[in-house]
Amino acid sequence: xxxxxxxxxxxxxxxxxxxxxxxxxxxxxxxxxxxxxxxxxxxxxxxxxxxxxxxxxxxxxxxxxxxxxxxxxxxxxxxxxxxxxxxxxxxxxxxxxxxxxxxxxxxxxxxxxxxxxxxxxxxxxxxxxxxxxxxxxxxxxxxxxxxxxxxxxxxxxxxxxxxxxxxxxxxxxxxxxxxxxxxxxxxxxxxxxxxxxxxxxxxxxxxxxxxxxxxxxxxxxxxxxxxxxxxxxxxxxxxxxxxxxxxxxxxxxxxxxxxxxxxxxxxxxxxxxxxxxxxxxxxxxxxxxxxxxxxxxxxxxxxxxxxxxxxxxxxxxxxxxxxxxxxxxxxxxxxxxxxxxxxxxxxxxxxxxxxxxxxxxxxxxxxxxxxxxxxxxxxxxxxxxxxxxxxxxxxxxxxxxxxxxxxxxxxxxxxxxxxxxxxxxxxxxxxxxxxxxxxxxxxxxxxxxxxxxxxxxxxxxxxxxxxxxxxxxxxxxxxxxxxxxxxxxxxxxxxxxxxxxxxxxxxxxxxxxxxxxxxxxx
Numbered sequence: 362x363x364x365x366x367x368x369x370x371x372x373x374x375x376x377x378x379x380x381x382x383x384x385x386x387x388x389x390x391x392x393x394x395x396x397x398x399x400x401x402x403x404x405x406x407x408x409x410x411x412x413x414x415x416x417x418x419x420x421x422x423x424x425x426x427x428x429x430x431x432x433x434x435x436x437x438x439x440x441x442x443x444x445x446x447x448x449x450x451x452x453x454x455x456x457x458x459x460x461x462x463x464x465x466x467x468x469x470x471x472x473x474x475x476x477x478x479x480x481x482x483x484x485x486x487x488x489x490x491x492x493x494x495x496x497x498x499x500x501x502x503x504x505x506x507x508x509x510x511x512x513x514x515x516x517x518x519x520x521x522x523x524x525x526x527x528x529x530x531x532x533x534x535x536x537x538x539x540x541x542x543x544x545x546x547x548x549x550x551x552x553x554x555x556x557x558x559x560x561x562x563x564x565x566x567x568x569x570x571x572x573x574x575x576x577x578x579x580x581x582x583x584x585x586x587x588x589x590x591x592x593x594x595x596x597x598x599x600x601x602x603x604x605x606x607x608x609x610x611x612x613x614x615x616x617x618x619x620x621x622x623x624x625x626x627x628x629x630x631x632x633x634x635x636x637x638x639x640x641x642x643x644x645x646x647x648x649x650x651x652x653x654x655x656x657x658x659x660x661x662x663x664x665x666x667x668x669x670x671x672x673x674x675x676x677x678x679x680x681x682x683x684x685x686x687x688x689x690x691x692x693x694x695x696x697x698x699x700x701x702x703x704x705x706x707x708x709x710x711x712x713x714x715x716x717x718x719x720x721x722x723x724x725x726x727x728x729x730x731x732x733x734x735x736x737x738x739x740x741x742x743x744x745x746x747x748x749x750x751x752x753x754x755x756x757x758x759x760x761x762x763x764x765x766x767x768x769x770x771x772x773x774x775x776x777x778x779x780x781x782x783x784x785x786x787x788x789x790x791x792x793x794x795x796x797x798x799x800x801x802x803x804x805x806x807x808x809x810x811x812x813x814x815x816x817x818x819x820x821x822x823x824x825x826x827x828x829x830x831x832x833x834x835x836x837x838x839x840x841x842x843x844x845x846x847x848x849x850x851x852x853x854x855x856x857x858x859x860x861x862x863x864x865x866x867x868x869x870x871x872x873x874x875x876x877x878x879x880x881x882x883x
Contacts (some may be wrong), residue, residue: 389660403573430459442772446840447796447833450493466867467778472853482855484517487625515844517567522856527688527716534621536689540841543767546575548638548647551730553825554797560584561834574626576650588619593626595661610686615685622688629713629740630694630725630768641808642817647787671704675713689740690717695745705756714761721743724767726745726791729806742768750783753877773844796837797830
């Protein structure tokens with residue numbers, strides 16, 4: 362027995378001391394002899410601490426060191442402004458705003474006599490069955506909460522305020538909610554995230570889901586949600602085997618009841634170029650949906666081969682609308698103002714008018730793009746909306762085109778400003794990613810998303826519970842709609858669809874308030 366004990370003790374010494382010592386010696390010699398990193402060569406082992414801290418820097422800043430309002434691209438407060446409505450359907454804050462009122466910015470112009478709740482034009486039925494978390498007890502190291510079923514108002518527009526896209530098309534698209542999901546492709550997002558979004562949006566009703574340029578998948582149909590199918594320069598989902606436009610496939614897609622409209626994507630705010638998908642994200646299923654080779658990195662062109670000017674674009678819009686018999690719009694990023702005015706003028710003279718224009722701001726998000734494009738190309742959304750809005754008014758076609766705005770519009774006040782600046786509808790993307798669990802790890806392009814949202818890796822996707830996250834999607838949509846009605850009430854109108862430039866003002870750094878005289882009432 363004594364000998365056995367001695368053997369066990371010796372084995373433990375080997376395991377605890379000798380093996381780790383050998384591993385450290387190996388790492389020391391490896392660091393000392395490598396030539397790539399001066400820090401490791403001069404400071405073996407210790408230098409590794411530097412790279413470790415660098416790798417977890419985003420997490421440290423996000424949770425410990427960054428102030429609530431200073432994180433980019435979304436601050437900690439921005440993140441909470443999405444998470445709290447999604448999980449708890451709660452937007453209440455205490456003590457005061459964290460906004461810096463000495464900085465310049467837009468403000469809602471409230472009235473002395475706001476609308477009473479009973480004076481607001483809201484459709485409260487049918488009630489939505491959802492699940493919301495309630496905090497039972499919270500202290501420094503623990504939180505006890507439970508999820509409870511609840512019936513809540515959908516906060517829909519009444520019929521007289523509904524937004525109709527393509528009223529003269531055979532199958533117009535009618536919307537009772539002003540908020541939808543902007544384009545996020547299956548492939549950029551995994552099947553579980555797409556499924557949760559479809560179910561959550563479908564449950565909320567009155568909204569839509571944009572497929573992004575990656576084409577349709579079975580997961581888009583999970584929640585019976587209304588769909589806008591996006592067609593990008595790669596023509597995914599409507600292309601032949603050699604990459605040409607397939608009008609037959611377009612007919613097949615248009616015959617699907619859930620598809621309410623088609624969007625021709627010229628660009629998006631974070632990348633005025635085609636999309637990119639890393640090879641490990643291109644599974645066989647995604648390759649089939651897109652009509653491309655599996656497990657090969659894929660870049661769609663940064664422009665359609667079918668046209669290279671406004672006239673060709675509008676001809677293409679007409680052809681897609683003629684074949685599909687459904688509303689057709691375009692997605693743009695505003696850059697050169699004269700081009701926007703030319704687009705509007707050609708729409709007027711040719712009579713070829715898109716049913717809607719989605720305008721994305723330069724602050725919009727993406728799964729993958731180059732630094733120089735995401736940081737400096739494309740005007741911000743608050744500048745872009747008035748330029749497009751005014752160009753359409755000047756050309757006399759504004760009443761025939763709906764404007765859908767996107768670009769970090771994730772709270773009721775941001776969305777209300779977009780509506781007041783000239784938009785008819787608002788859509789979001791990253792906010793919906795957050796509702797499905799995104800923690801802003803900013804590794805969307807690597808397929809290593811730690812919470813299973815922006816990845817096609819089955820192992821990582823296991824962490825995303827579809828049922829759980831679908832309710833958060835629903836709660837977020839309903840909460841934002843309610844918030845828009847709160848703003849409408851404060852501004853003295855009965856519906857957020859009535860917000861216009863009279864309801865906003867811009868305060869400069871000198872505390873001078875400017876009314877916006879650039880726009881005409883919607």
